Amino acid sequence: IIMVCSFVRSGSTxxxxxxxxxQGEGRSRALLKWESMSPFPLCAAGSLRTDPRVRQIGAMLNRVKASSPLAAMHWVSADEPEETCFFAHDLWGLAGQSISHMLPRWKDFLADSSNARCAFVNLxxxxxLMCVHNPPAPGARLVLKCPQDTPHISTFADVFPEARVVMLHRDPKRVLESLSYMMEQNNLTFRSAPPIPAEDIVRENLEVPAEAMMxxxxxxxxxxxxxxxxxLLDSPGSVVRDILRACGVEVHGPDVEVRVGRFLAAQRGTREKPPRFHAPAHEDLDAPLVRQRLSxxxxxxxxxxxxAPRV
Structure with a gap:
């Protein structure tokens, strides 16, 4: 298992x-979006991309995406990898944990390491179950990620001792800008409320996970x-190749470069683009102060x- 660990809104997707x-078509394994929405009956062997539910759930997602700023920020198609919290069968994964700032008692529940352990045991x-008929191929890896769970990365590693943790690091100032906009959209979507102070976002979404990673x-x-x-943005192929080799995956360098290039080309070209929404400026966020807090x-x-922001 490879577990990607990072801040929320830092490029982990x-x-x-x-x-x-x-790792190659049909070799690697990830938990896919459609599986989180219709996990049973279990997908037949070799049918992760062709199961009828892929098309059905994809059509349903497409009907709602144009009206959702949140979907624009974290668009995941039906046949693409999804975050592990969406596979929780308890309150751990409610709304991807995106509304925890609106529910103080639930936020305390999520912060408790004993609750995290229970959630990871269930995960x-x-x-x-998801890998009964469709496990990774021999020598390949299951790739997971859930930046919301970064504060509990030590607990995750205890429950998944075979997992190799890959930490992705980005300038906290740029992460904070995206986080602020996401929470603003959450407020508009779920209730009318004053903007969340940047101070609270820094403490709960940057300082706490940063401490856990360190x-x-x-x-x-x-x-x-x-x-x-x-x-990762400058040399995606070589970075991914080095990660896979460090995780014990036997890869041929040129093959990795080709697969990475093919995926990125599809993202820029043939893949349907998610809707775009204008993100407001954040002049109130003091970059030196943020970087000082995360020094x-x-x-x-x-x-x-x-x-300048890079995407």
Missing amino acids: LLHNLLHHA RRVVR NFAAARRTEVINVKYES RYIETFGVREEV
């Missing part, structure tokens, strides 16, 4: 997809693979300033 597709059962990396230094966001994280992982 891209890395998740690349690690999945780079392990779900993963085993503690985990310090305790298990040889087990963690660190990746910088700008390196230890930035120094620990060598995170560079992202002068």
Whole structure:
């Protein structure tokens, strides 16, 4: 298993997809969006892309996406990898945890490591079920990600001891901009409320997961693979190749480059694009202050300033 760990809104969806597709069609395994919405009956062997539910759920998703700013920010097609929290069969995965700031008691529930352990034990059962007929091919890996669970990465690793953790690092200032807009849209979608203070977002969505990543990396230094966001964008093929090799996946470099290039070309061209919504400026977010608050994280992982947003 490969587990991608990061801040929310830091580019983990891209890395998740690349690690999945780079291993080769039919070899790697990820938990797909349509499986989270219709997991049973279990998909027949070799039918993850052709099961009738892929088309049915895809059509349903397409009917709602044009009216949803949230869908635009994190668009996942029916046949694409989804975050593990959407496979939780309890309150752990409600709305992808995106409305926890509106429900204080539930937010406390999510922060409790004992509740996280229960959620991950249940997730392990779900993963085993999903892989009954469609496991990864021999030598390939199941690729998971859920940045919402980064504060509990140590607990996740205890429950999934075979998982290799890949940490993706991005300039916290750019992460905060995207987080602020996402929470603004959540408020507009679910209720009318004042904007969430940037201070609260920094503390709960940056400082807490940053501390968890630093503690985990310090305790298990040889087990963690660190990746910088700008390196992933500059050299996606070589970065993904190096990650897979570090995880024990036998890969041929040129093949990985071709698969990564093919996926990125589809993203830019043939793949239907999600709707675009204008993100407001965030002049109120003081970049030096944000980076000062996250200075230890930035120094620990060598995170560079992202002068202009890169996607």
